[in-house]
Every structure is written in C-alpha cells, then in structure tokens.
Amino acid sequence: MFHVVTVLTSLRNWGILPPMSPRPGKDAHPIQLLDLTRQELDELLARWGEPRYRAGQLWRWLYRELAADFAALSNLPQPLRARLAAETSCRPLEWVEDLVSRDRRTRKALFRLADGETVETVLMLYEQRQTVCISTQVGCAIGCPFCATGWSGFVRNLTPGEIVAQALYYARRLREEETREKAAGQGVPSPSSLVSRHPPLTNVVVMGMGEPLANYEATWQALEALNDAQGFALGARHMTLSTAGLVPGIERMSQEKLQVGLAVSLHAPTDRLRNRLVPLNRRYPLAELMAACHRYVERSGRRVTFEYALLQGINDSDQQAEQLAGLLHRLLCHVNLIPVNPVQGSPYQPSSRPRAQSFLRVLQQTGIAATVRLRRGLDIEAGCGQLRQRQAKGDDNGQHPDDR
Numbered sequence: 001m002f003h004v005v006t007v008l009t010s011l012r013n014w015g016i017l018p019p020m021s022p023r024p025g026k027d028a029h030p031i032q033l034l035d036l037t038r039q040e041l042d043e044l045l046a047r048w049g050e051p052r053y054r055a056g057q058l059w060r061w062l063y064r065e066l067a068a069d070f071a072a073l074s075n076l077p078q079p080l081r082a083r084l085a086a087e088t089s090c091r092p093l094e095w096v097e098d099l100v101s102r103d104r105r106t107r108k109a110l111f112r113l114a115d116g117e118t119v120e121t122v123l124m125l126y127e128q129r130q131t132v133c134i135s136t137q138v139g140c141a142i143g144c145p146f147c148a149t150g151w152s153g154f155v156r157n158l159t160p161g162e163i164v165a166q167a168l169y170y171a172r173r174l175r176e177e178e179t180r181e182k183a184a185g186q187g188v189p190s191p192s193s194l195v196s197r198h199p200p201l202t203n204v205v206v207m208g209m210g211e212p213l214a215n216y217e218a219t220w221q222a223l224e225a226l227n228d229a230q231g232f233a234l235g236a237r238h239m240t241l242s243t244a245g246l247v248p249g250i251e252r253m254s255q256e257k258l259q260v261g262l263a264v265s266l267h268a269p270t271d272r273l274r275n276r277l278v279p280l281n282r283r284y285p286l287a288e289l290m291a292a293c294h295r296y297v298e299r300s301g302r303r304v305t306f307e308y309a310l311l312q313g314i315n316d317s318d319q320q321a322e323q324l325a326g327l328l329h330r331l332l333c334h335v336n337l338i339p340v341n342p343v344q345g346s347p348y349q350p351s352s353r354p355r356a357q358s359f360l361r362v363l364q365q366t367g368i369a370a371t372v373r374l375r376r377g378l379d380i381e382a383g384c385g386q387l388r389q390r391q392a393k394g395d396d397n398g399q400h401p402d403d404r
C-alpha cells in the first residue's frame with residue numbers, strides 16, 4: 001500500500017497524474033463546451049433531443065466562426081441558444097492582461113481560470129506566419145532551474161477547453177483586427193494579412209507553461225479539436241509540441257495518427273549536466289531519450305527539433321558543441337540555439353553573441369542543421385511563465401511595456 005501511495009504521489013508531483021482536487025470550473029458551469037470532443041458534443045445535443053445536424057452547426061460556430069458567446073449563433077433556434085447559455089459555457093478563460101512588445105510583433109495574454117489560477121499565451125507575428133504558443137499546465141513539476149514556470153512548481157493540469165481556448169482567443173483577435181482595419185479602409189497590408197483565410201493562425205506551438213506530455217490526454221484532445229477539418233482545420237504539420245523528454249509520451253506521440261512535430265528541450269550534451277538543467281533526465285537519461293527520438297523519426301518521417309538554451313559558461317563551450325554533435329549523429333534533426341532569457345532571481349545569463357556563433361559553427365561543421373534563434377518579445381518577458389511569476393509576486397507596476 002505504501003508503495004502504491006508513493007508511486008501515485010510521485011506521478012502526481014511529476015504532473016503525470018492529475019492532482020487530487022476536483023477539476024475546477026465544473027461547478028460554475030456544469031458543461032464546458034470546449035472540453036467536449038466532437039463526438040461528445042453530438043451526444044450532448046442528442047440527449048437534448050436536437051436533430052443530428054445541430055451539433056455540426058454548434059461545432060462550426062465554436063471552431064470556425066470563433067463565436068465567443070451564444071447570442072452570436074444566429075442560425076440556432078432561440079430556445080437552444082437559451083439552454084446553451086443557461087447550462088453551458090464556451091469561455092473557460094477570463095482575459096486579464098495583454099502585453100505588446102515594442103515592435104508590436106510579439107504579444108502576450110494572461111488569463112484567469114475558473115479557480116483563480118492564471119496562465120499565459122504568446123502570439124508571434126512574422127511576415128507570412130502567425131504563431132500562437134499555448135500552455136498546458138498551471139506551473140510545472142519538472143523544475144528546470146532557468147525556467148520561470150519551473151520555479152512556481154506544479155499546480156494543476158489544464159483541461160482540453162482551457163488549452164484550445166488559448167488558440168481560439170488569438171485567432172478571434174486577429175480576425176477582429178483585420179475586420180476593423182478593412183472597415184477603416186486601411187489599404188496597407190499588415191503582417192496579419194493572411195487572417196481572412198481560415199484558420200487565422202498559421203501555426204500552433206505547445207511551448208508555453210507546463211510539460212504537455214505530462215498532460216497527454218487533454219493536450220492531444222485540444223490538438224485534435226484544432227485539426228478537425230469541419231472546425232479550425234489547422235494541419236498537423238503546422239503544430240509542434242515541445243517536451244522536456246518524457247519518453248513514454250514521445251513513444252505514444254509517435255504512434256498517433258495526428259503527426260504533430262516534436263521539439264525536445266535538450267539544453268545539455270551529457271547526463272551529468274542535463275540532470276542539473278532538466279531534472280527529468282534523472283528519470284529518462286539521454287540514451288533512452290535519443291532512442292525515443294530515433295523511433296519518432298522512423299515512424300513519422302519528420303525531423304526532431306532540439307531546443308538548446310545557451311547558458312553562459314555552463315553549456316556553451318566548443319567542446320560541449322562537439323559532444324552535442326556526437327549525440328545527434330545520424331539523427332534527422334534541427335538544433336535551435338536560444339540564448340537564455342534571463343529570469344528574475346536566476347543566476348543564468350545568456351551566452352555572448354560570438355560564443356553562440358562559435359557553438360553554431362562547430363555544429364554546422366559536423367553537418368548538424370542548426371540556427372541561433374533570438375528570443376522574441378524580451379521586453380514583455382515573453383519567456384515561459386515570466387508574466388505569471390511577476391503577477392504572483394505583485395511587482396507589476398501596471399504600466400504597458402511600451403510606456404516604460
């Protein structure tokens with residue numbers, strides 16, 4: 001018995017099992033529509049005695065028309081709209097705050113959940129792409145020492161609806177902005193000029209707060225909902241999931257029909273260093289992780305992206321670049337080198353530009369595809385979990401970053 005309790009507790013602590021407390025938000029609104037799969041929505045409306053096609057109409061309203069309230073659902077009969085409004089909700093997130101970077105190309109939203117917890121979502125606008133970065137947990141159990149989310153510990157898993165609603169929020173915002181721009185007669189094409197197409201976002205990356213593979217079911221359900229052809233219709237090739245290296249999750253992902261891109265947060269070329277920087281490595285060391293990555297490539301035919309945060313004097317020497325090249329030998333992959341985003345109170349500093357370039361050169365000389373990626377939105381602390389950390393400590397001076 002003792003063993004069972006210990007194992008369950010440690011699985012919960014790692015975020016592999018949900019916490020003991022009941023799922024929040026359920027009391028206020030017994031049915032969260034965005035928590036339902038397409039099939040569950042069919043079943044709900046069948047129970048309510050509605051004709052079969054109604055569920056399809058409602059799904060379309062939620063995922064294609066991006067309706068944010070029931071009043072907008074003009075082709076549904078009034079009694080059904082009233083029942084939906086009385087018994088269900090389609091808004092699991094309450095918007096709290098938006099931050100916009102000085103160049104206006106990176107935005108970050110903070111949302112409050114029904115139980116008062118908060119999560120962040122980031123939008124990055126490029127010339128031809130609109131990428132939203134979504135969170136899957138409140139906090140994270142893995143505790144990487146350079147990560148603001150890791151510092152706050154694990155609180156709870158997000159529900160599928162709380163995950164999917166983050167992407168829908170920015171899709172809706174982009175579409176509204178384009179409609180406003182058009183109405184105002186602005187002929188200048190904006191970076192978001194693709195939004196008249198559906199979906200208004202071109203990419204979803206699961207790289208926000210939390211370890212997505214430790215909340216596998218909810219994350220996958222959210223990605224499947226976004227992929228559904230009658231709804232949001234975002235292709236799997238436009239989705240990427242980042243993991244700290246939860247090997248069973250990678251194995252499971254490799255078997256899925258939905259071939260979502262895999263990014264692995266490597267950050268160190270040896271077990272000794274990775275045990276420190278990504279503590280999950282003690283459970284799933286590099287040999288096991290690399291074997292799982294090879295299997296993913298074999299089964300999916302897709303390359304793996306490795307994230308490597310460059311930490312000055314810790315993991316950024318030429319010798320470590322050679323070790324990394326050795327580790328990735330013969331694997332179809334790409335390495336993203338990211339000078340670490342300094343987190344308040346953390347001793348880790350980003351590598352200098354010349355150091356990053358030298359590290360990059362070593363990788364490229366050994367034939368490894370690699371790039372140095374500059375972190376976007378540094379002025380709005382667009383790194384994982386930083387806004388939430390600042391809010392929790394109450395040191396937000398309430399100013400828009402552009403005004404500082």
Ligand code: SAH
Nearest residue numbers: 147207208210211242243244265307340341
């Ligand atoms: N838990 C998952 C996904 C969320 S974190 C994972 O770790 O992969 C998304 C990415 O941001 C990861 O590669 C993570 O290591 C990186 N990251 C976290 N804090 C960072 C920081 N301060 N600077 C640079 N990258 C950071």
Ligand code: SF4
Nearest residue numbers: 140143144147150244
């Ligand atoms: Fe968790 Fe990822 Fe942050 Fe590590 S980097 S603490 S795994 S969110």
